Amino acid sequence: MATDLVKNEGKHIHKPTAVKKETNWTKRVLITVMFLYLSIFLLVPLVYIFVKAFEQGSGVYFAAITNSDALDAIKLTLLVTLITVPLNTVFGIAAAWLITRFQFKGKQLLLSLIELPFAVSPVIAGLVLVLFFGPRGVMGPLFSELGIKILFSTPGIVIATMFVTLPFVARELIPVMQAQGKAEEEAAISLGASGWQMFVRVTLPNIKWGLLYGMILCNARAIGEFGAVSVISGRIRGMTNTMPLHVEILYNEYQFSAAFAVASLMSLLAILTLTIKAWIEWRAEKQQTA
Amino acid sequence: MKRKVLFKSTAFILSTLLLLSGCGEENGNGTVEILNVSYDPTRELYQEFNEAFAKYWKEEQGQEVKIHQSHGGSGSQARSVIDGLEADVVTLALAYDIDAIGNQDLLNSDWIERLDDNSAPYTSTIVFLVRKDNPKGIKDWDDLTKKDISVVTSNPKTSGGARWNYLAAWGYGLEKFDNDEEKTKEFVQSIYKNVEVLDSGARGSTTTFVEKGLGDVLISWENEAFLSLKEFGEDEFEIIAPSTSILAEPSVAVVDSVVDERGTEEVAEAYLNYLYTVEGQEIAAKNYFRPRNVDVVAKYKDQFPEIKLFTIDEVFGSWKEAHETHFKDGGVFDSFYE
Numbered sequence: 001m002a003t004d005l006v007k008n009e010g011k012h013i014h015k016p017t018a019v020k021k022e023t024n025w026t027k028r029v030l031i032t033v034m035f036l037y038l039s040i041f042l043l044v045p046l047v048y049i050f051v052k053a054f055e056q057g058s059g060v061y062f063a064a065i066t067n068s069d070a071l072d073a074i075k076l077t078l079l080v081t082l083i084t085v086p087l088n089t090v091f092g093i094a095a096a097w098l099i100t101r102f103q104f105k106g107k108q109l110l111l112s113l114i115e116l117p118f119a120v121s122p123v124i125a126g127l128v129l130v131l132f133f134g135p136r137g138v139m140g141p142l143f144s145e146l147g148i149k150i151l152f153s154t155p156g157i158v159i160a161t162m163f164v165t166l167p168f169v170a171r172e173l174i175p176v177m178q179a180q181g182k183a184e185e186e187a188a189i190s191l192g193a194s195g196w197q198m199f200v201r202v203t204l205p206n207i208k209w210g211l212l213y214g215m216i217l218c219n220a221r222a223i224g225e226f227g228a229v230s231v232i233s234g235r236i237r238g239m240t241n242t243m244p245l246h247v248e249i250l251y252n253e254y255q256f257s258a259a260f261a262v263a264s265l266m267s268l269l270a271i272l273t274l275t276i277k278a279w280i281e282w283r284a285e286k287q288q289t290a
Numbered sequence: 291m292k293r294k295v296l297f298k299s300t301a302f303i304l305s306t307l308l309l310l311s312g313c314g315e316e317n318g319n320g321t322v323e324i325l326n327v328s329y330d331p332t333r334e335l336y337q338e339f340n341e342a343f344a345k346y347w348k349e350e351q352g353q354e355v356k357i358h359q360s361h362g363g364s365g366s367q368a369r370s371v372i373d374g375l376e377a378d379v380v381t382l383a384l385a386y387d388i389d390a391i392g393n394q395d396l397l398n399s400d401w402i403e404r405l406d407d408n409s410a411p412y413t414s415t416i417v418f419l420v421r422k423d424n425p426k427g428i429k430d431w432d433d434l435t436k437k438d439i440s441v442v443t444s445n446p447k448t449s450g451g452a453r454w455n456y457l458a459a460w461g462y463g464l465e466k467f468d469n470d471e472e473k474t475k476e477f478v479q480s481i482y483k484n485v486e487v488l489d490s491g492a493r494g495s496t497t498t499f500v501e502k503g504l505g506d507v508l509i510s511w512e513n514e515a516f517l518s519l520k521e522f523g524e525d526e527f528e529i530i531a532p533s534t535s536i537l538a539e540p541s542v543a544v545v546d547s548v549v550d551e552r553g554t555e556e557v558a559e560a561y562l563n564y565l566y567t568v569e570g571q572e573i574a575a576k577n578y579f580r581p582r583n584v585d586v587v588a589k590y591k592d593q594f595p596e597i598k599l600f601t602i603d604e605v606f607g608s609w610k611e612a613h614e615t616h617f618k619d620g621g622v623f624d625s626f627y628e
Contacts, residue, residue, distance in 0.1 A: 134373045144374075152375040234375040235360045236325060249361070252493045253333055254521045256501070 049267055052260035064250070064258035065265055072238045073246035073262075076154065080242065081222040084161045088218050092169025093211070097203075099170075100177040101185075111174075117166050125163050126231025129156065152234030157242065160228040165218045172214030173207055180206050209284035213277065220273045224266065321354040322557050327377035329364035329450055329540070330493035331514045335577040336381070342573060343564050347557065355557055363491035364450030371396065371545065378549050378558040381542045383450025383492075385409075386609040388543050401543040410539035411565035412579035415599055416458040418530040419499065419508040419515040426506045430532045431462040434507065435480040442487050442505035444495040446617055450540075451492030455509040456623065457612060458536040461605045465534055479626045500527070511538070512594070516578035531595035536602065540579075 054061055064070060095114055099107060117125065133150040134140045143150050150156045184206070188198040204211075226244040233240045241249065243266055250259035328336060340357040347355045360367065360375070364383035368390050371377045382388055385402055388409075392399045402409045420428050426439055434441055444452040459481055463474035486505050489495040492514060499508035500518050507530075508515070515529045542562050549555040564570045571586040580594055581587050606612040616622045 130373050140374070149376075151373060152370065234327075234370055235362060236358045237360070239358055252330065252361075252497070254497075254501075254517075 046267060049260050049264050053257060053264040055260075056257040060257050061261045061264075064255070064261035067258075069237045069241065070246060070258075070262055073241045073243050074265075076157070076239075076241065077223055077243040079154070080158050080161050081219055083158050084165055084222045085215055085219050088162060088165055089169050089211070089215055091166065092173055092214060092218075093207075095170040096173035096177050096207075099174055101182055114167050114170050117164055122160075122164050122225065122227030123231060126160055126228040129160055129163070129228070129232055133159075151232060152236070152240060154240070156232045157229050157240065160232045161222050161225050164225050164228050165221045168218035168221065169211065169214035172210045172217070176207050176210035177203075209280055209287070212280050213284075216273055216277050216280070220270060223269055321356055322554060323356045323358060324378040324554050324558055324561065325358045325360065325376060326379050326381055326561070327360045327367050327371055327375060328381040329367060329383040330361055330491050331451065331511050331517070332381060332540075332577075333359070333361050334517065335513075335574060335579060338577065339565070339570065339573045342569055343561055346564060346569070347560065350560075353557075357561070363448055365448050376548050376552070377545050378552065378554050379542065379544050379562055381540070383538075383540050384453060384609065385539070385541045386453075386613055387450060388541050389609065391543075391545065396547045397543055397545050402541065404544075405542065405562060406566060407582050408539055409541045409543060410582075411542060411562070411570065412540065412574040412581055414512045414538045414540065414579055415535045415597055416455050416509060416532075416538065417512045417515050417535065417595070417597075418532065419510050419518060420506065420528050420530055422526055422528060424528055424530065428507050428530055431459055431481070431534075432466075434459075434484060434509075435477060436484075439484050439507065440486040440505045441481060441484040441507055441509065442489075442495050442499045443485055443509040444489040444492055446623055448490045449492050449495075451511050451514070452495075453612075453617060454511070454536055454538045456616065457602060457606065458532075458534075459509075460616070461536055461600050462532065462534045464605065475622060482623075482626050512580070513578035529595070531597050534598045534600070536605075537599040539601075 065074075095110070099111060130151060131137050132139055133143065133156065135144065140151075148155070150159065184202050185198055188202045189195075193201065224244060225242075226248075229242055230245055230248075233242065233245060235241060235245060235249070237246075237249070243262060247259050247263050247266070250256075250262060326336060326340075336357075336359055340359070344355050344357065347353060360370075360377070362370075364387050368380070368382060368387035371380060371391050372394050380388055380391065385408070388397070388401060389399075391397055392401060398404075405411070418428055418434075420426070426433070428434070428439070433439065443455050446452040446456045456478070459478050460474060463477040464471075467473040467477070487495070487498045489498055492511060495508060496510060496514050496518060499505050499510075500522055510518075512529075515527075519527055519529065542565065544555070544558045544562060549558045565574070566582070568583060568586060571581040571583040572589075575581045575586055575590040575593070578593070581590065602609060602612060606615075614621070
């Protein structure tokens with residue numbers, strides 16, 4: 001319906017009725033308000049980041065992002081993302097499969113649990129991990145006995161990031177797999193496919209756009225996570241400092257241009273992510289109509 | 291598709307290996323690494339000091355030393371060390387925070403006597419930073435209680451610097467009102483009534499005042515105030531020295547449990563001792579901390595305004611007592627906001 005309306009208006013084929021005029025007017029006002037709102041709250045600050053970043057010239061800009069502490073922060077953030085996203089992808093697929101393909105008691109509970117990280121403030125997530133893995137925590141003494149450092153080192157940051165980004169892939173896949181149903185998969189099995197063949201040849205192609213979409217959201221959040229990581233990182237420069245923490249440190253050191261330079265790098269990553277996301281949506285839609 | 295899964299799992303295994311190898315750092319090629327967990331306003335100081343110490347250690351011992359830094363609010367940094375952040379040395383804003391680490395048996399409780407001058411190699415005090423030409427005519431603590439003055443400071447519950455701010459005002463009040471506790475309390479409370487923004491850390495307050503442009507006066511570490519002048523130019527701000535203030539003694543200590551385990555005792559102790567050498571004292575003075583060494587004090591005499599300074603022990607007995615009376619839950623500071 002909605003698309004029909006748009007098409008018709010575009011072509012100006014038929015006479016607009018009084019009702020249509022009204023919706024037309026509402027639409028225009030809404031569009032203006034939306035664009036104004038988004039410009040003020042998103043676009044202007046985004047542009048401001050780049051303006052501030054280049055305020056002291058491109059020399060300062062490139063010095064800020066090639067400084068060894070900054071490079072270490074970028075490396076750590078990428079490493080954490082590289083571990084977090086695949087693990088949460090595997091988990092997300094497994095969880096979505098379990099929830100959409102099997103009937104069992106406690107399904108609702110499992111669904112709520114998966115969404116828990118959305119509901120809990122990241123700071124609290126970080127603090128819980130500190131309590132859990134701390135020297136007087138439940139698991140802390142065990143790991144320190146084994147000589148494995150969790151808190152204030154890379155594993156802790158990975159765990160915190162995994163916690164926060166856990167729901168993204170599962171949340172995207174569950175509706176897709178629900179809509180898909182299991183008929184195709186059952187057909188594959190009855191034709192003699194093994195479980196793995198069925199998954200790779202039937203399930204995966206069906207869910208791939210939803211999966212990619214979830215992974216991208218997961219990726220974006222993993223790069224940007226501040227709250228949980230800041231509790232658990234210890235802020236050792238060159239070692240446990242991620243990009244968002246590095247921005248804060250630079251800001252606190254009166255290096256405003258440098259802070260905004262690193263922030264602009266993160267904004268670029270975000271824009272890139274959004275572009276890929278838009279492309280995936282476009283491809284998925286195209287495939288659906290084809 | 292299969293290849294993709296394969297690629298992903300390889301990437302995962304590789305990165306896990308990388309991660310595990312990253313854990314066992316310590317001795318790569320004879321390089322020793324130590325971690326200094328410090329508070330906010332010392333960033334610039336230790337940046338310079340670490341370079342000097344690394345050079346000194348290389349000459350003395352022929353060993354490379356890499357010093358890692360972590361900065362944050364003094365109280366929360368102490369908290370992190372208690373929670374397992376492996377600091378070889380802590381250089382915090384006040385003795386109370388190091389005592390908190392000692393209470394968990396991570397370091398010897400006699401730490402304060404192990405180094406000279408109460409284990410505080412440099413000192414500072416509390417001054418006012420105002421906007422250029424002092425438009426509100428602020429001269430002393432009394433002026434901060436006036437109705438039209440907007441004050442910026444941080445929360446003494448979380449910030450070490452803010453505790454010094456609070457105690458400095460209190461000490462001035464006691465002097466002014468002949469040790470009348472009730473009048474002093476009213477006096478300090480009327481300052482806090484004028485506080486427009488109460489940040490959680492000293493550096494946060496400085497950015498609020500300096501960068502965001504809020505408030506008429508910032509109650510600040512002297513070294514922070516000087517740093518703001520240096521960073522933003524003397525044509526924007528002015529330092530006002532009150533008639534009386536507190537001698538702030540930021541303390542340093544080796545964390546015994548960590549250096550014992552990592553075998554870094556020698557270098558950690560040398561690191562703190564180097565703060566007391568002429569070189570170390572000069573670096574402190576250059577970063578606007580008041581030195582202890584008499585020669586360096588004489589050399590930088592003109593840099594610091596003359597203020598009548600009292601110590602915490604003289605006025606409050608000890609940090610423990612000051613904490614119990616003023617900053618504990620339900621203490622005097624809390625009663626301001628009831």
